[in-house]
Amino acid sequence: MKKWIKMVLVNLELIIMSIIVIVPVIWVVLSSFNTSTSLATSSLIPKDLTFNNYVELFTKTKFATWFINTFTIACLNAVVAVLLVLITAWVLSRFNFKGKKAGLMTLLILSMFPSFLSMTAIYSLFVALGLIGKPLSLVILYAIGAVPYNVWLVKGYLDGISISIDEAAYIDGSSKLNTFFKIILPMSKPIIVYCAVSQFMFPWMDYILPNLILTGEKNYTVAVGLYSLITGKENSYFTIFAAGAVVIAIPITILFLIFQRYLAQGISAGASKE
Amino acid sequence: MNKGIKAAILSALVWGSGQILVGRQRIKGLMIFLIQALCVGIELYTGYWIEYLMGKVPHFNLKIYGGYFTKALWGFVTLGETPGARNGDHSIVLLINGIIAILLLVLILAFYIWNIIDAYHTGKRIDETGRYISSKEYLQHVTSKFFPYLILTPIIIGILFIVVMPILFSFITAFTNYNKNHLPPANLVDWVGISNFVKLFKVPVWSSTFFSILGWNIIWAVVATFSTYFLGMFQAIIINSKYAKFKSFFRAILILPWAIPQLITLLVFKNLLNGQFGPVAQMLIDIGLTDYKIPFLSDPFIAKITIIMVNLWLGFPMFMVMIQGVLANIDTGLYEAARIDGANSLQIFRGITFPLVFKATAPLFIMNLASNFNGFGIIYFLTEGKPVNPNYHLAGDTDILISWIYKLTLNERMYDMAAVMCIILFIVVGVASFYNFKHTQSFKEV
Numbered sequence: 057m058k059k060w061i062k063m064v065l066v067n068l069e070l071i072i073m074s075i076i077v078i079v080p081v082i083w084v085v086l087s088s089f090n091t092s093t094s095l096a097t098s099s100l101i102p103k104d105l106t107f108n109n110y111v112e113l114f115t116k117t118k119f120a121t122w123f124i125n126t127f128t129i130a131c132l133n134a135v136v137a138v139l140l141v142l143i144t145a146w147v148l149s150r151f152n153f154k155g156k157k158a159g160l161m162t163l164l165i166l167s168m169f170p171s172f173l174s175m176t177a178i179y180s181l182f183v184a185l186g187l188i189g190k191p192l193s194l195v196i197l198y199a200i201g202a203v204p205y206n207v208w209l210v211k212g213y214l215d216g217i218s219i220s221i222d223e224a225a226y227i228d229g230s231s232k233l234n235t236f237f238k239i240i241l242p243m244s245k246p247i248i249v250y251c252a253v254s255q256f257m258f259p260w261m262d263y264i265l266p267n268l269i270l271t272g273e274k275n276y277t278v279a280v281g282l283y284s285l286i287t288g289k290e291n292s293y294f295t296i297f298a299a300g301a302v303v304i305a306i307p308i309t310i311l312f313l314i315f316q317r318y319l320a321q322g323i324s325a326g327a328s329k330e
Numbered sequence: 331m332n333k334g335i336k337a338a339i340l341s342a343l344v345w346g347s348g349q350i351l352v353g354r355q356r357i358k359g360l361m362i363f364l365i366q367a368l369c370v371g372i373e374l375y376t377g378y379w380i381e382y383l384m385g386k387v388p389h390f391n392l393k394i395y396g397g398y399f400t401k402a403l404w405g406f407v408t409l410g411e412t413p414g415a416r417n418g419d420h421s422i423v424l425l426i427n428g429i430i431a432i433l434l435l436v437l438i439l440a441f442y443i444w445n446i447i448d449a450y451h452t453g454k455r456i457d458e459t460g461r462y463i464s465s466k467e468y469l470q471h472v473t474s475k476f477f478p479y480l481i482l483t484p485i486i487i488g489i490l491f492i493v494v495m496p497i498l499f500s501f502i503t504a505f506t507n508y509n510k511n512h513l514p515p516a517n518l519v520d521w522v523g524i525s526n527f528v529k530l531f532k533v534p535v536w537s538s539t540f541f542s543i544l545g546w547n548i549i550w551a552v553v554a555t556f557s558t559y560f561l562g563m564f565q566a567i568i569i570n571s572k573y574a575k576f577k578s579f580f581r582a583i584l585i586l587p588w589a590i591p592q593l594i595t596l597l598v599f600k601n602l603l604n605g606q607f608g609p610v611a612q613m614l615i616d617i618g619l620t621d622y623k624i625p626f627l628s629d630p631f632i633a634k635i636t637i638i639m640v641n642l643w644l645g646f647p648m649f650m651v652m653i654q655g656v657l658a659n660i661d662t663g664l665y666e667a668a669r670i671d672g673a674n675s676l677q678i679f680r681g682i683t684f685p686l687v688f689k690a691t692a693p694l695f696i697m698n699l700a701s702n703f704n705g706f707g708i709i710y711f712l713t714e715g716k717p718v719n720p721n722y723h724l725a726g727d728t729d730i731l732i733s734w735i736y737k738l739t740l741n742e743r744m745y746d747m748a749a750v751m752c753i754i755l756f757i758v759v760g761v762a763s764f765y766n767f768k769h770t771q772s773f774k775e776v
Contacts, residue, residue: 063573174496261593312589
């Protein structure tokens with residue numbers, strides 16, 4: 057009898073929590089098929105369904121351009137950032153040299169500074185270098201900015217790979233860089249996946265830096281574009297925004313669910329190494 | 331005089347000369363000398379020093395006749411002398427150029443000092459062994475010993491300009507009067523010492539706003555972190571319980587808030603909870619729970635509750651997943667032993683589960699606390715800090731420090747006061763994270 061009550065309570069709790077989690081999600085998905093365009097008339101359950109919002113998303117707004125911009129930035133960022141982070145972490149993990157501890161401390165402190173607070177200077181620097189308005193200039197910011205944030209995590213992972221593997225390679229006459237690319241890199245797949253996916257996902261939702269650096273609608277990333285659709289225009293563009301949100305959220309969510317094992321491993325490996 | 335000191339003195343005067351004359355390392359010495367020649371060359375080429383020394387410049391002033399480095403330093407110290415867009419000085423450009431030149435000078439100085447030390451060691455080795463090391467041998471030695479530095483140098487330079495320079499700039503801005511009354515190029519910016527800090531704590535309108543926002547900021551960070559952590563832990567235990575059915579199905583649903591891009595979620599909630607047009611407020615009227623539209627995001631108190639609830643929705647899945655991982659690794663033998671000793675479920679939780687889970691997730695907990703303290707996204711995209719509080723200085727009731735700083739920068743152009751707050755924020759978060767990292771395992775192994 058007591059077991060029976062426990063079973064009901066546990067499963068009831070799970071059902072209630074799932075409903076709380078799923079309702080806003082369903083609402084957006086349904087809104088994106090809603091025939092009316094405004095927020096006021098988008099009741100929780102729409103009366104008629106239409107694909108019109110998706111059509112308008114690609115015809116009325118520059119969504120396709122925003123998508124391509126973001127996709128390019130995200131791919132380049134994933135490749136460049138992973139390479140920079142891994143090389144830095146590998147050097148810090150495998151070699152002993154003067155200033156190593158101080159360097160690691162500096163990276164730690166730098167990573168605590170909220171990056172967008174220094175935006176005035178970045179803006180002025182990019183104006184001076186002529187990089188304002190170019191989507192690729194974001195890659196420079198993201199990839200180099202990723203180094204302080206991820207080095208500790210990746211270094212922690214590489215520390216876990218036995219150094220005797222490196223030494224065996226050196227004895228066989230492998231050079232240092234060769235050892236890195238041929239032996240260490242293939243062995244660090246989980247952490248590479250973690251870094252690459254998180255760096256790939258970041259540009260999709262970063263709003264502040266692209267908003268500052270990318271001027272002109274054709275240079276927007278998805279985040280800036282979507283935000284521009286609903287600020288002050290809830291009543292004319294809301295359902296188109298919902299369509300855009302669904303288009304972006306589905307691939308990112310699926311990607312996240314596939315790689316969440318790596319994410320969980322990555323975060324906990326960096327946070328507590330025991 | 332021994333060769334070490336002789337080489338050091340020579341290299342201190344002309345770079346690389348100690349290496350060439352004493353150490354007989356011609357190529358290496360020449361490379362070092364070329365770097366000095368390059369630095370001096372840039373300064374001479376961009377300036378008018380030679381003309382000045384020849385007496386061709388009657389009224390010398392650094393702004394017009396200085397070279398790259400001296401001109402940049404002049405700009406950094408004075409922040410410009412004549413305002414105006416056409417021929418005037420742009421204080422902020424001067425300030426940034428000054429910082430860049432100072433960073434370069436620091437790099438050059440470091441290289442200069444290394445050059446002297448290297449000359450000393452080269453000379454000393456000859457004194458001791460009587461053997462001369464050729465540049466080629468040295469190169470081989472260097473590539474193995476200085477390998478880490480060689481690899482890291484480009485990355486360090488990148489970080490220096492993309493990460494460090496902007497941070498230095500925003501720190502330095504706190505000591506100037508860079509705000510909407512002193513916007514270059516129409517006006518000049520000046521150094522004002524620590525008067526901005528004094529203003530923040532002494533001028534009532536600033537200090538009262540600052541401390542009110544700081545108070546809510548702390549409450550927000552603590553409540554947000556604790557609520558998500560404990561809901562996450564509760565949910566992890568429920569899913570792990572042997573009574574739960576369809577575990578992976580529920581887990582897949584409950585993980586969604588973590589998986590869906592946060593910006594989208596926040597914008598959706600902003601619309602869902604919109605007090606005027608939002609469907610939730612309307613629905614509550616329709617089913618008869620309330621007879622007016624609840625101002626979820628526009629009443630000072632309700633907005634704060636809403637923010638915390640939305641954050642709970644967003645934040646619990648991460649802790650749920652993490653804690654589930656820890657629970658799976660707890661030795662079941664511990665539970666059996668406790669049960670044999672007659673412990674009930676609550677005692678087992680307090681004595682075994684909770685301590686083990688907390689120990690494993692403590693760093694994550696503190697990292698989350700720090701990131702909530704600076705949780706810009708949720709505040710800004712949900713409420714933009716609104717409703718506006720007339721007693722606050724340019725801030726709203728739900729503003730936390732970082733969103734206030736963002737407004738001061740972007741809307742009010744008070745770069746100076748924003749920079750002061752940046753420094754304070756940096757110290758608060760920095761101390762917390764530093765403490766955290768010092769107590770985690772990965773740091774002790776460095």
